[in-house]
Amino acid sequence: MCNWRARERSVMQEPSKIVKGRVRPPPLPAPLVSRPRIEGLLARLIEDYPVVYIYATAGAGKTTAVLQAAQTITRPVAWLSASRTDETTGQFLTYLEEALARQVPGVAGVATGAMAAGLPHTNVAGLLAEALGDAPVVLVLDDAERLATAEATLVVLGSFLRYLPPTARTVLVGRSELSIDLGSRTIRLVAGIGEDDLAFTREEAAQALVAAGNPDTDPDKAMKATGGWVAGVLFEAWRSADHVPGMGGEADPLHGYLSTQILSPLTPEEVDFLVTTSVLDQVTPAFAEALGPANPAARLHQLRARHLPANWSRDGHALRCHPRFREYLLELLNRRPSAEAREIRHRHAALLARHDHYEEAVAEFLEVGALPEALVAAEHCLEAVTERADLQLAEQWLAALAPVRDSRRRLAPAELMLAVAGENYREAVELADDLADDGERESLARSSSRAGALMSWSYMHVGELGLARSMLDFTAPGPSRDAMQYCLTLVDDGPPRIPPARALCGDSFDALVMRVHYYRGYFGLTMEHWTTGWAARVGESWRIGALLDMGRTEEAVRLFDATSAGAGEGVWFSAILTVKVMCRLGRVDEARRALQMGRTRIRTSGSIMLKMFSYLEEADLELRVGGDLAAAKTALLHILDLPESKQYLFVREQALASLGLIMLRDGDAATAAKHLREVVAAAVRSDRVFSLAHAGVYLAEAEWRLGNPDAADRAADVALDAAYRQGTNHPILQALTDYPGVLSRRLDAEADRDSDWHVLGRAWGSSHGGTTATVGAKIVLTEFGAVALSVNGADVKPRIKKSYELLAYLLDRRASEATRDELLGALFDGRTSDSNLSYLRQAIHHLRQVLPEDARLEVVAGGVRLGSEALITSESLRFEELVAEAAALRGGDRLGTMRRALELVGRGPYLPGVKSVWAEEHRAHLRDRATSLRFEAAETAVGLDELVEAEKFIAQVLREDPFHEAAYRLAMRLADATGDETRVVAVYRSCEHALAEIGAAPSAATRDLLTRLHR
Structure with missing residues (x-):
């Protein structure tokens, strides 16, 4: 793993340094009035509420409180x-x-x-909040009105704020x-205080006046004149007869106050100094001198004795004006002759650039029309701006700087990043070609390295694979180049040159690495969250x-x-992934x-x-749910007829695998085998397993039809190995559903009933529970341990209990439809009888009353x-869904899903109190499914060395089914794993005694296991 945090901080912050004053609490003002009332109130609110607002006018004492x-x-x-520059979301997140x-x-x-x-950036914000973990930090966002x-x-x-952990607080x-x-x-987790809370009490005003050197001022008069406004008390606003809204030549009352009460007592030279230096966040002698004022140190010394709404450094050499005071000073600067104001801002921009605050410098240079200087500064920071996805700002800068760019190479890396970020690969290639023309x-x-990799990636997209490869021959070493080299293994006829485990290094090209993991079929790596704190979010599309x-x-x-x-939807997301998701949902x-x-x-x-991906999705749509094999074949031939398709081997493999399936369905085993042999050979040779599980099963079926049983077995074993590599059974189970004969033949050939193929066979059986549970269901029937019905999260109660049973039966029917005779029978x-018919009508009527319109029972x-648009499910359907989902998984994910399913049925009996024949039959079916699942969970736990949990599962299985011979064999292996030979024999004897009750004896497999384990 790379030290990504160090590198990202270097990349993101060196070109545009943090203004330290923005991320440090300001010093407490002097004189200071102790206000236990406010301190205690705020402290309590901060402890009790995640978000606390403090909204009040300038000078109300918010920050001090x-x-x-x-x-x-x-x-x-x-x-x-906060700062006015925080309108750029990337800069706000950086600070x-x-x-x-x-x-x-x-x-x-992280951000x-x-x-x-x-x-x-919305996702970045959520990720940053989650990264706080359990830290009890309080974030104070001051001057928030600037946003x-x-x-x-x-x-x-x-x-x-929505993603803040429970321990964190924000003010x-x-x-x-x-x-x-x-x-x-x-609604529930926000509190706030305002003007009335912050206003001085009489006692506090009296203390403030004493502290400010005005003990003779009547606090009652001060309170009456100011309403307890902190700034008014502290600045003695009531002493000025001119202090009324709109006075001092200002429309803004606060500006009028500042004009008449703060600036009026100052000398013209002092006012000029404050206005000229207002562009500075912090005024020091050196910074002020760069803007033009003479003898700034002496001027600051004079101002130190003045009564200003500002904070001073401990040594008195640095001045930071109150934000609203500075805002007014900037307004006065803008009123000066345009050439004078422009010259001051130009000097300020140059000062920012000298101190490596390049991003702020670009903004200032552009504001005053100094394009050449803006171009120089932009070269230092534009890539960083683009990397953090402030694309609109980057585009604005590029457009503004176009007249002074004397070479396409200047700012080209940022242009390339913009084009690729917008998935405009044609534009990126045109830029690369222009650069080539210019040498x-x-x-x-x-x-x-990043620019070279971006050009290579763009050439790969548009079909120029030769250029994509040659670009990397002279691209500087780095994570971006490594990622692009790994990407090209998708089209290489050989194994990957870069081990996937080393591919993620925290570079912005991690998104590309995630995509390569996906298309190589390394689903486990695509799902990994260990790479970095944020890489799990980078590849969300590929994770989906x-x-x-x-x-x-x-x-x-x-x-x-x-x-x-x-997020804004990219091309792959909207044009490819959306089709895939909608297809899976039918x-x-x-x-x-x-x-x-x-x-x-x-x-x-x-x-x-x-374009080729789009045709792949069209073919899959027609194959899986559209039912139009001719349309699917046409879409695949669109890919294979493209001259470039022979270069894009990973796409070609997917297309040929699907075409092989179509040929099999058409009865043309010879053509199917031809296509599938090419897929399997290339995929094995290049370690691309995306299509290998499907292709291996289809090839096994084709070889069997052609009279090649040995080749069929080898192809099936290739598919099984691919499932291990993918970390999931789902693709191979899908393929075996198309051709279950492949599974049957392999099971017949395996003498060991605990072989990998037999384990897969049990998973295949579990995956065919026939679930129709609806994703995102809004209506949920509770069935285990209690009976209840909720609609959009709220409980509803039909007046008679039979309504619950009726709904459960309709959902179990899958088609959600039943005749009157079927309902009476079940x-x-x-x-x-008349009474039963009447009771059935009541059950239907009362169920209709509580269901929403789209799920309303239709009497036909x-x-x-049930209404066809109903988003409705039940706990038993959810159980079946989890069983099927677990069958497709491997390892820890499989065991975790099994636990969830077993926890569901473990809540209690199915439809307690319901005694109909149908309910008893379904109750028995669910009990058998749960017993089978516990056995599979025990097998999975053994594979994960979770032996204690495996023993618990096996004990439950044997309590439910004392004749489950495979469970006895697994219990024997568990005893052997712990070195308990005596227990091995004891388990075998238990099996022998149990089977004797039904006139049976342990099978040869069980006896052979005893022989192997009992040495």
């Missing part, structure tokens, strides 16, 4: 002062990370790294309220694809919905719409690779059915 309260709590305090990292070092690099990888019009930043801030301090979506926290492409690649291919549809759909809601019309809309975006991108044991001729 928070600083005082911070001294009374034991939590670490992270401080961030937010810096502020938090000062108190929670573990979050350093900047995720932005560098192109993650949407009031920054809508994008407020969205990012809302995402951060928002500002002059005006912010419109932030906090979800449920808005600069190779030199740029030698100087920048892996979840679908592993059979974890519900989890994939949840992640899909969350990703599409929180929503054919939506899948086809996404397919057609996606084709337009793909054409714009210029990507041949995305729910009333076949007894047709001779029976009833």
Whole structure:
């Protein structure tokens, strides 16, 4: 693993240094009035509520109150002062990370790294919040009103606050309220204080006047004149007859106050100095001198004696004006002659650049029209801006700087990143070709690993694989180049040159590595979360694809919905992944719409690779749910007829595997075998297992039909090995569902009934529970241990109990439809009578009353059915769904899913109190399914060395089914694993005695096992 955090902080922060004053709490003002009332109130609110607002006018004592309260709590305090530049969400996140990292070092690099990888900023904010873990930190966001019009930043801030861990706290301090979506926290977990709370009491005002050197001022008069406004008391606003709204030549009352009460007593030279230096966040003699004022040290010394709304450093050499005071000074600067104001800002921009604050420098240079200097500064920071996904800002800069760029190479890395981030590969290739025409492409690649890899990636997309490879020959070494080399293994006819375990290093190209993991079929690696704190989010699209291919549809759909809601959809997401998700959900019309809309975006991108992916998804849609084999074949031939298809081996393998299936279904085993042999040979040779499980099973069927049983067995074993490599049984189980004869033949050939093929056979049986549970169901029937019904999370209660049984029966029917005779037979044991007919009608009526319109029972001729649009499920269907999902998984994921299923049925008997024949039969069926699942869970636990848990499962199995011979064999192996030979024999004797009760004896497999273990 690479030291990614160190590198990302270097990449993200060196070009544009943090203004340290923004992430440090300001010093407490002097004189200071102790206010235990406010300190205690704030401390209590901070402990009790995750989010605390402090909204009040300027000078109300908001910041001071928070600083005082911070001294009374034991939590670490992270401080961030908002800035007008925070309208750029990337800069806001950068400063937010810096502020938090000062108190929670573990979050350093989380946001900047995720932005560098192109993650949407709303997701970055949520990730940054989650990275706080259980740290009891308090984040104070001061001057929050500066974000009031920054809508994008407020969205990012809302995402951060929604994902804050329970131990963290946030205090928002500002002059005006912010419109932030906090979800449920808005109702229950937010508190605030305002003007009335912060206003001085009479006693506090008296203390403040004494501390300010005005003991003779009547505090009652001060309170009457100011209403307890802290600034008014401290600045003695009531002494000025001019202090009324709009006086002092100002429309803003606060500006009028500042004009008449703060600036009026100063000399013209002092005012000029304050206005000129207002561009500085902190005024020091050296910084002020760079802006032009003469003898700044002496001027600062004079101002130190003045009564200003400002903070001073301990040595008195640095001045930081109150934000609202500085805001007014900047307004005065803008009123000066334009040439004078422009010259001051130009000097300020140059000062920022000299101190490596390049991003702020670019903004200032552009503001004053100094394009050449802006270009120089942009060269230092534009890549960092682009990496953190501030794409709009980067585009604005590039457009503004276009007139002064004397070479395409200048800023080319940022242009390439912008094009690739927008999946506009044609534009990226055009830029690379222009650089080649100017003789600069190779030199740029030698100087920048990222630029070289971006050009290589773009060439690969548009079909120029030769150029994609040659670019890497002269690209500078680095993680980006390594990632692109790994990517090219998708089209190489040989094993990968870079071990996948080393591929993720925290570089922004990690997203590419995740995508290669996916298309090589390394689903386990795609699902890994160990790489970095944020890499798990980088490849969410590919993780969704892996979840679908592993059979974890519900989890994939949840992640899909969350990703599409929180991010702009890229071309692959909208044109490929959306089709895949809709196909898995059986929503054919939506899948086809996404397919057609996606084709337009793909054409714009210029990507041949995305074009081929689109045809693959069309073929899969028709094969799996569309039912049109001719259309599927046409889509696949679109791929194979492309001249480039022979180069893109990983795409060709997927296309030929599907075409082989079509040929098998058409009865052409010879052509199918030809295609599938090519797939299997190439995939094995290159260690690409994405299509190998399917292709191996289909080839086994084709070879069997052609009279090649040995070749059929070898192909089937290749498929089984591919399932191990993929970390999931789902693809091979799908293929075996198409051709179960492959499984039957392998089971017949295996003498050991505990062989890998027999384990897979049991998984295949479990995967065919026939579940129809709806993803995202809004209506849920509780059946285990109690009977209940909820609609959209709220409990509803039909008036008679038979309504619950009726719904359970309809759901178990899968088709959700039954005739009247079927209902009478199942729910009333076949007894047709007027009273039973009446009771059935009541059950239907009362169930209809509590169900929403789209799930309402429809009374049809001779029976009833549930509404076709109903999003409805039950606990028993969920159990069957989990059993099927577990069958497709391996290892720890498999065992975890089994636990969830067994926990569900372990809540109690199915439909307690219901005694109909159907209920008893279904109860027995579920009991048998649970017993089989416990045995499979025991097998899985043994494979994971979870021997104690395996023994518990086996004990439960034998209590439910004392004649389960395979469970006895597994118990014998468990005893042997712990070195207990006596127990091995004892378990065998138990098996012998149990089977004797039914006139049977242990099988040869069990006797052979005893012989092997009892030495």
